[in-house]
Amino acid sequence: MGSAPATVREIRRAQRADGPAAVLAIGTANPPTSMTQDEYPDYYFRVTNSEHLTELKHKLTRICKRSGIEKRHVHLNEDLLAAHPDFTDRSLPSLDARVDLSSAAVPELAASAAARAIAEWGRPAMDITHLVFSTYSGFRAPSADLRLASLLGLRPTVNRTILSLNGCSGGGRALQIAKELAENNRGARVLVACAELTLIAFYGPEEEGGLDNILGNGIFGDGSGAVIVGADPVGPVERPLFEMAFASQTTVPDTEDAITMQIMKGGLDFRVSAQVPRLLGCNIERCLIEAFEELAVRAEWNDLFYAIHPGGRAILDHIDGLLGLDAGKLAASRKVLSEFGNMSGTTVIFVLDELRRQPKDGGAPEWGVMMAFGPGITIETIVLHAASSLQQN
Numbered sequence: 001m002g003s004a005p006a007t008v009r010e011i012r013r014a015q016r017a018d019g020p021a022a023v024l025a026i027g028t029a030n031p032p033t034s035m036t037q038d039e040y041p042d043y044y045f046r047v048t049n050s051e052h053l054t055e056l057k058h059k060l061t062r063i064c065k066r067s068g069i070e071k072r073h074v075h076l077n078e079d080l081l082a083a084h085p086d087f088t089d090r091s092l093p094s095l096d097a098r099v100d101l102s103s104a105a106v107p108e109l110a111a112s113a114a115a116r117a118i119a120e121w122g123r124p125a126m127d128i129t130h131l132v133f134s135t136y137s138g139f140r141a142p143s144a145d146l147r148l149a150s151l152l153g154l155r156p157t158v159n160r161t162i163l164s165l166n167g168c169s170g171g172g173r174a175l176q177i178a179k180e181l182a183e184n185n186r187g188a189r190v191l192v193a194c195a196e197l198t199l200i201a202f203y204g205p206e207e208e209g210g211l212d213n214i215l216g217n218g219i220f221g222d223g224s225g226a227v228i229v230g231a232d233p234v235g236p237v238e239r240p241l242f243e244m245a246f247a248s249q250t251t252v253p254d255t256e257d258a259i260t261m262q263i264m265k266g267g268l269d270f271r272v273s274a275q276v277p278r279l280l281g282c283n284i285e286r287c288l289i290e291a292f293e294e295l296a297v298r299a300e301w302n303d304l305f306y307a308i309h310p311g312g313r314a315i316l317d318h319i320d321g322l323l324g325l326d327a328g329k330l331a332a333s334r335k336v337l338s339e340f341g342n343m344s345g346t347t348v349i350f351v352l353d354e355l356r357r358q359p360k361d362g363g364a365p366e367w368g369v370m371m372a373f374g375p376g377i378t379i380e381t382i383v384l385h386a387a388s389s390l391q392q393n
């Protein structure tokens with residue numbers, strides 16, 4: 001006589017993880033070419049044959065000086081640009097060539113970051129059950145996620161999801177999806193990969209308007225970040241870094257036009273309102289209050305650690321001021337901004353990586369928050385709990 005068959009509810013309970021999803025490993029990568037902010041305006045106006053647009057060059061110089069950025073990495077170097085001179089003029093139909101270049105380069109860059117994350121994780125790539133890939137630079141199917149799975153030797157049954165055009169909130173969204181997958185599938189190990197290449201949106205300055213393009217050229221850079229997410233870590237191999245205690249997405253009302261992206265024949269066209277730092281500033285604290293109320297955790301803003309997407313220096317300044325943060329609270333975000341610029345959705349993964357490396361003189365906060373912002377305006381919030389190994393580090 002066998003035992004009574006399990007109910008669907010019992011089967012479902014057994015399928016779920018016991019513990020919360022946790023960040024188990026992080027890897028990052030950048031293209032080898034880098035440029036300092038001091039040299040960028042001369043470079044940009046020279047390679048786009050636009051030296052005569054002196055007012056715009058002065059504006060880009062002012063933005064570079066005020067950006068809080070020292071250097072950025074780019075895939076589209078001078079040699080590649082010489083082979084694709086039409087990229088400098090967005091009225092020309094250059095989209096095909098841009099898609100060719102990014103379809104090849106995005107998975108390669110993501111594979112570099114993911115290989116580092118997998119090496120740190122300590123388990124074979126074949127143990128990855130799910131892949132969530134976010135990019136604004138890929139417009140082809142099969143997509144960059146399939147190529148990445150092949151480059152890494154993932155199992156043929158890996159569950160793939162690709163997110164496109166989430167912009168700067170892409171990393172935050174991908175991590176939230178990974179949390180859901182890990183907590184709802186016992187034993188799941190989710191690889192989150194983000195890779196962003198500005199070559200899809202690079203073009204020369206325009207005499208009429210085009211200030212969004214000048215802003216973009218002053219602050220955006222290329223990079224890739226990868227994270228392994230899983231619940232119920234298998235010791236001693238798996239060492240959790242951050243547990244993901246709560247996640248939410250908020251759309252700021254009436255801000256659909258504040259950040260927009262659209263694919264055009266000449267590449268990706270983007271618009272960024274000068275009001276973005278203020279609009280975010282007005283809504284950040286409400287997201288934090290709601291998140292910590294859900295958890296019933298009493299939080300003083302200065303008692304938390306922060307992994308904030310450094311969309312621009314002015315955004316970090318607004319958040320610092322509105323939350324009344326002590327000096328250095330946003331140090332990880334500012335350091336990543338300084339060394340790499342705004343790498344859109346992937347940046348927040350660099351910030352998490354920086355955060356876990358920072359010295360914790362005299363102990364570190366137990367609770368913290370990751371926030372990323374993108375078109376919508378969308379605010380992705382994840383409340384993090386530092387694993388014990390990190391608090392003592």
Ligand SMILES: CC(C)(COP(=O)(O)OP(=O)(O)OC[C@H]1O[C@@H](n2cnc3c(N)ncnc32)[C@H](O)[C@@H]1OP(=O)(O)O)[C@@H](O)C(=O)NCCC(=O)NCCSC(=O)/C=C/c1ccc(O)cc1
Pocket residue numbers: 059062063066067068167168197198201211212215216220259270272273274275276277311312313314315344374375
């Ligand atoms: C570093 C900035 C740009 C300047 O610093 P500042 O302290 O405001 O300094 P100033 O007030 O002196 O401003 C310098 C100049 O920058 C100009 N500026 C100030 N924001 C602006 C503005 N959104 N537009 C175009 N001029 C501006 C500003 O008008 C001014 O021009 P001028 O008076 O002629 O010197 C700062 O304003 C800042 O960090 N802004 C936040 C930028 C921001 O909104 N980032 C998040 C959204 S970005 C996004 O969604 C990306 C999409 C994306 C798209 C394509 C990709 O390839 C990749 C990604």
